[in-house]
Amino acid sequence: MLAPLSGPIIPIDQVPDPVFSERMLGDGIAIDPVDNILLAPVDAEVVQLHAAHHALTLRTDSGIEILMHVGLDTVTLRGEGFSPQVNEGDKVKAGQPLLQFDADYLACHARSLITVIVQTGPESLTINHPASGHVNAGRDRLLTLDTSPSIGDTDTPSQAQGEPDAEASVRIPNPEGLHARPSAVLAKLCHQCHATVKLACHSIEARGDSVTELMKLNTRLGDDVTIKAWGVDAKNVVASVVAAIESGLGEDVASTSTQTSTTEETETPLLTNEKSDPRRLSGVRAAPGLGIGKLIHIRRQHPELQEWASDIATEQHQLNNAISSTCDDLRQLVTKLAAAGEQEQSEIFNAHAQLLEDPALAETANHMITKGRSAAWAWNDAVNQQVRALQSLDNPLLAGRAADIDDVGQRVLSVLTGISFGTENWPVNAIPVYLDITPSDLLSLDRDRVAGVCSLEGGASSHAAIISRSLGIPYLAGMDSRINEQPDDATVIMDADAGYLLLSPSEQEISQCQTQKDLAERTYQDALQTTTQPAITQDGTHIEVAANVGGLDEARKAVELGAEGIGLLRTEFLYLNRTTEPDEDEQTQIYSDIISAMGKERPVIIRTLDVGGDKPLPYLPLPEEENPFLGERGIRVGINRPTMLRRQIRALLRSAKVGNLRIMLPMIASLEEFRAVRKLVEEERQSLESSIELGIMIEVPSAALMARELAREADFFSIGTNDLTQYTLAMDRGHPKLASRIDSLHPAVLRLIAMTVEGARAGNRWTGICGGIASDITAIPLLLGLGVNELSVSVPSLPPVKARIRELSLADCRALAQQALAMEDATQVRALLAQWKDKE
Missing domain, CATH: 2.70.70.10 (Glucose Permease (Domain IIA))
Structure with missing residues (x-):
């Protein structure tokens, strides 16, 4: 050395x-x-x-x-x-x-x-x-x-085989986590024990007697670590390790231990609702729906892998065959999903196949095989290295990609080991609880046996959430950790719409929930019968109901379900999961196909690229920001990179010739931004001799406050209530602890919607809503009463939304809206809507 x-x-x-x-x-x-x-x-x-x-x-x-x-x-x-x-x-x-x-x-x-x-x-x-x-x-x-x-x-292989003989969890009290000094003390203790010890944290497992592996856990103050032990003295060993960690492993942790127990275990938040049912465990709504079923905790038990092998050629052959076989399976799945019209799912698994075709993982594993490792051990280690590298970047989107790599890695590992985790022993109406569910987990579920899914990690924008929504499986992410305390086979009610899980429901509550589910299904089937008819209120006002779509297959489905247009086509699907930007011709063809599918009589609103924040692009390096949601995202990306924006505008203008196209700009916060982009659009419009309407999304409070001024120059408004709510309340809509307080029916948000509508009317413009609240059947009377002219909803929501509008009187809705604007909070607004519904 x-x-x-x-x-x-x-x-x-x-x-x-x-x-x-x-x-x-x-x-x-x-x-x-x-x-x-x-x-x-x-x-x-x-x-x-x-x-x-x-x-x-x-x-x-x-x-x-x-x-x-x-x-x-x-x-x-x-x-x-x-x-x-x-x-x-x-x-x-x-x-x-x-x-x-x-x-x-x-x-x-x-x-x-x-x-x-x-x-x-x-x-x-x-x-x-x-x-x-x-x-x-x-x-x-x-x-x-x-x-x-x-x-x-x-290098003696670990003697850990099968289920541990003892297991416990402990919270790290060390201010800097398990760095070198406490790791050394812990490793020495484990080395002296008469048992094999492993620790796990952040989905990473480490040998207790290895300082290097312990430091790789990357623990921080307050992290929960699981200790497992195998051997005749396992119980005493686990107790000793827990006691050693709690004592600080040689460091003074008295102040942090007191602080942790006081702030996280005994203190009650000031805004806790004392009247709330303690049986309710909150989560983030990732996919809507109701479910009644039994909890099944999914504890991934990885097989004990033999580290060393003697025949390098055989191990490399086994690995290459497993990768090839898994890739073939994924390609068949992609073809099957595409043929079934499940384009988003198809693209997700196409991305998984591309991950396997990337040589980096295989090269890393094969290199370890040449050093004597077995194929399974080498592959598992290579995957874990990639996963840890992405997770360490502390980026929500890249963490999601880490989950994809782990998903692909487990597919190959199951081929190498011959071990799979089936669902054949689950009860009917199971509600599996995962640490973090993967796309493969979801597609392997028997939908006849699953009433919903939960995960402690993940969020509403993950691949798993997209698939759950398309499969119609209720899904709660970011669950309250107390769900881990519930036993397997415990009966629960899942209300993913309201964002909670109800423990120990009574027979009456179960009966009420089942009645609610049956009624919802009958109502939906009835709405399907009239879905192609226009949505006209009882007093004769036509409300345009359009669809939010993410591709050609969804556009075709929207036409079948009576969409009167596309209120939001997200163009991110063209830019994500690829290594280069789509060129102008490719974009033009895809836009033209979607517009043609809708027909000349139906307007199609296409939003320009909306990335940044939680949606970075691998080929579009954005500066690292302390708070990316308040930085370079939405139209700001296009303003700062006009060449990319100009290519998209040209493609949109070229495709406008086949139908009724409108362009919409995301995240406009000022007249200055709108004018800068409008100038670019006008330059390209003249060169292509094309005419087009140019509108904006109202997603930030400043745009709502300046609606009157913006309406003098923009052709239409569409309110993105998801982001408008997030920015108005200053709460991340994916935050598990704040999820129950993030509600688009908050009076502050409603007043901004009313202000937007008033500003639009002053300029003789129309206002639509394309955010999630437009699909909320309960909220529709209020939105109509506020003066919204168009609702753009998820494709499955088209029939019930149109049916609900036909039941309403616009005059009554206006009176309701005035009452709601005077409320103090979202809870009062929802109570008002419930009372109003009961009186109908």
Whole structure:
């Protein structure tokens, strides 16, 4: 090993920190650096980069792991003063820069600059010829590691087999999580125990006796960690580990333990509704519907994988066959879904097939196979590396892609191991509870046996949510963690529309729910009979009912169900899940096909690209933002990248010749923004000799407040109530703790809708609503009373929405709206609507 830094050598036993001096992490050496760039001491792979960037671990091709820890107590700096030059998974050469640090800052804020280099595995290694005196980075030898024993002989496989003999969970009290010092204490404890111990956190599992693996868990203060143990003394071992973690593993955690218990366990939020039913567990509505069934907790039990194999060629052949077989299965699934008109699902699994065709995963796995690993072990490790890398970016969308990679990885692993997790033993009307459900999980469900699904993670914009909605399976994401306390086979009522799960329902409550479900089905079937007829109120006002669609298949389905147009065509489907931007001709063809499917008599409103926030594009690098929802998203992306916007506008104008097209701009917040884009549209309109209406989405309060001024220049308004509610109430609509308080019927939102309608009328413009509230049957009388001219709803909602409008008198709706505008909160508004419905 070469010296990674220049400076005087310090023997490991003289380092002023017992974790290092007592070799709790392993044997090694230290340097008091005189420079500030940490170099790779050997050719290796970066297998772990701590979140605080003060430490990283390398693994050589022969399996030797080397931990380098810059400074003492530098974890508390939380990355300040450090600039990593590599990422986890990178292959590095000896002498290559790994990490740059601000030596002056560290000298002022850390205990010491002493940098420790420790070999953390395998245990059979011995250190020879350690350097002394002064060394020069990248030139002088630091030490020699003797690897004479065979790695395969000394790396004893884990004895963990099947279900653990003991298991418990504990909350991390350490301010910086399990960094090097507490990990070393814990690993020493586990190494001395008469049992095999594993810890799990963030869907990552680690050996308890491995410091490197423990640090890879990337734990933080307050994280819940699961401890599992196998062996005759497993119960006592788990209890000892829990006690050690609770005590802080050598760190003072008295203040954090008190704070955690006070704020998270005993305090009651001020806005908790004391009258609420304690049997209700809240969640985020990911797919609507009612369900009555029995809970089934899905605990993914991964098979114990044999790490080492003797026949490299056989293992590589098995892996390649498993990947090829899985890819063929996915392609068949894509074809089947496309033929059934399930375009969104088809695109999701097409993306999964493309993930498998990407050589990176297979190359990583095959490289490990050449080092003696089995196909299953190597593939599982390669997948986990990719998943952890994406999850560590702390980006909701990329975390979703991590779930896709994990989904694909499990498909291949099931082929390699021959183990699958079937649903044949589930009860009828099961409601499975997942940590995070994948698209494959959903499509493998027997819909005749499932009443709904829940997950503790995930949200309303995930791939799983899209599929659940298309399958008609109620889905609650971001569930209250207390659901884990409920036993399997517990009977519950799921009300995904209201966003809660009701525990221990009475016979009367179950009967009422079933009656409600039966009534909803009969009402829907009745509405289907008249769905192609116009939606005209009792006093003769026609309300246009259009559809929100995401592609050609949905457009065709919308025509069948009586849509009078498309109120919102989201063009993101053209740009997502690909590596390059669609060109002008491709866009023109797709837009033209959709407009043609609707016919010349039905207007089609196409929204320009709406990305940013939670919808980044891989080929469109956006700056990292502290709050992307308040940054470069929606029309701002097009304004800042006019070439891309101009290509889309040209494609839209070219496609306008085949039907009745209108263009809509997302996230307009000011006249200045609208005028800038209108100028671009006008330039292209003249060059193409095309005529088109240009409208805007009202999604931010400033646009509603300026509606009168905007109506003088925009041709129409369409209110996106989902974002308007989010920005008005300053609440993320995907936040599990705030979900029950995010309601588009809040009086503040209703007043902005009324202001928008009034501004539009002053300019002789019309106003539509394309947000989720337009599909809420309960809210329709109120929306009509506020003066909305058009409702654009989800395709399945077309029949009931049109049927409801035909039951209403516009005069009565206006009186209702005036009452609602005077309410104090959304709860009062919904109570008013319920009373009004009862009087009908």
